Amino acid sequence: GENVEQHPSTLSVQEGDSAVIKCTYSDSASNYFPWYKQELGKRPQLIIDIRSNVGEKKDQRIAVTLNKTAKHFSLHITETQPEDSAVYFCAASKGSNSGYALNFGKGTSLLVTP
Amino acid sequence: NAGVTQTPKFQVLKTGQSMTLQCAQDMNHNSMYWYRQDPGMGLRLIYYSASEGTTDKGEVPNGYNVSRLNKREFSLRLESAAPSQTSVYFCASKRGETGYEQYFGPGTRLTVT
Numbered sequence: 610g611e612n613v614e615q616h617p618s619t620l621s622v623q624e625g626d627s628a629v630i631k632c633t634y635s636d637s638a639s640n641y642f643p644w645y646k647q648e649l650g651k652r653p654q655l656i657i658d659i660r661s662n663v664g665e666k667k668d669q670r671i672a673v674t675l676n677k678t679a680k681h682f683s684l685h686i687t688e689t690q691p692e693d694s695a696v697y698f699c700a701a702s703k704g705s706n707s708g709y710a711l712n713f714g715k716g717t718s719l720l721v722t723p
Numbered sequence: 724n725a726g727v728t729q730t731p732k733f734q735v736l737k738t739g740q741s742m743t744l745q746c747a748q749d750m751n752h753n754s755m756y757w758y759r760q761d762p763g764m765g766l767r768l769i770y771y772s773a774s775e776g777t778t779d780k781g782e783v784p785n786g787y788n789v790s791r792l793n794k795r796e797f798s799l800r801l802e803s804a805a806p807s808q809t810s811v812y813f814c815a816s817k818r819g820e821t822g823y824e825q826y827f828g829p830g831t832r833l834t835v836t
Contacts, residue, residue, distance in 0.1 A: 641823045652827040708773040713765035
């Protein structure tokens with residue numbers, strides 16, 4: 610099955626700095642790559658996603674890049690703020706081939722210090 | 724719209740007891756999913772239902788059964804709970820085949836002693 614690896618497991622940055630989280634996937638049939646943010650005790654919330662026919666997508670301070678050849682994708686957060694502190698999960702999906710189910714990475718705990 | 728709702732929020736079971744986790748969505752979504760979340764493990768798929776009347780196993784289905792009662796509801800049953808099933812359980816739903824985004828419920832925190 611699909612294997613999604615995520616690095617780093619923890620990341621500490623100062624407010625205003627950028628943060629980058631990287632994921633790799635194993636199955637070339639994967640075609641959808643979302644990123645979820647989870648605050649302590651809360652449900653995962655989608656923050657950005659990208660499909661395999663696009664190389665980059667940006668939404669204000671958040672961007673995701675995808676390299677299909679290398680099978681890796683990354684989340685970039687610029688001008689980090691303390692409220693960005695949370696656990697971030699990447700995921701990959703093979704679409705209709707697997708009922709659109711998501712395979713998640715193990716998460717990155719991001720701490721933004723003032 | 725309430726989105727995706729789950730009951731109960733918390734539950735403590737003894738080993739061997741059974742229980743059903745309930746999930747409902749009011750977004751008219753076709754697909755529904757059950758994930759479990761353990762510390763340091765991310766979320767892992769237990770079962771999913773791509774459409775009403777169908778269910779399929781995910782990555783970690785052992786010890787669980789599911790029922791897609793109707794389009795709104797998808798329940799997860801533990802027939803004989805084990806300590807290894809202590810986890811936070813999330814239900815999610817997704818609209819039809821043109822959309823990929825999954826919406827998660829608030830979760831059920833289950834402890835098996």
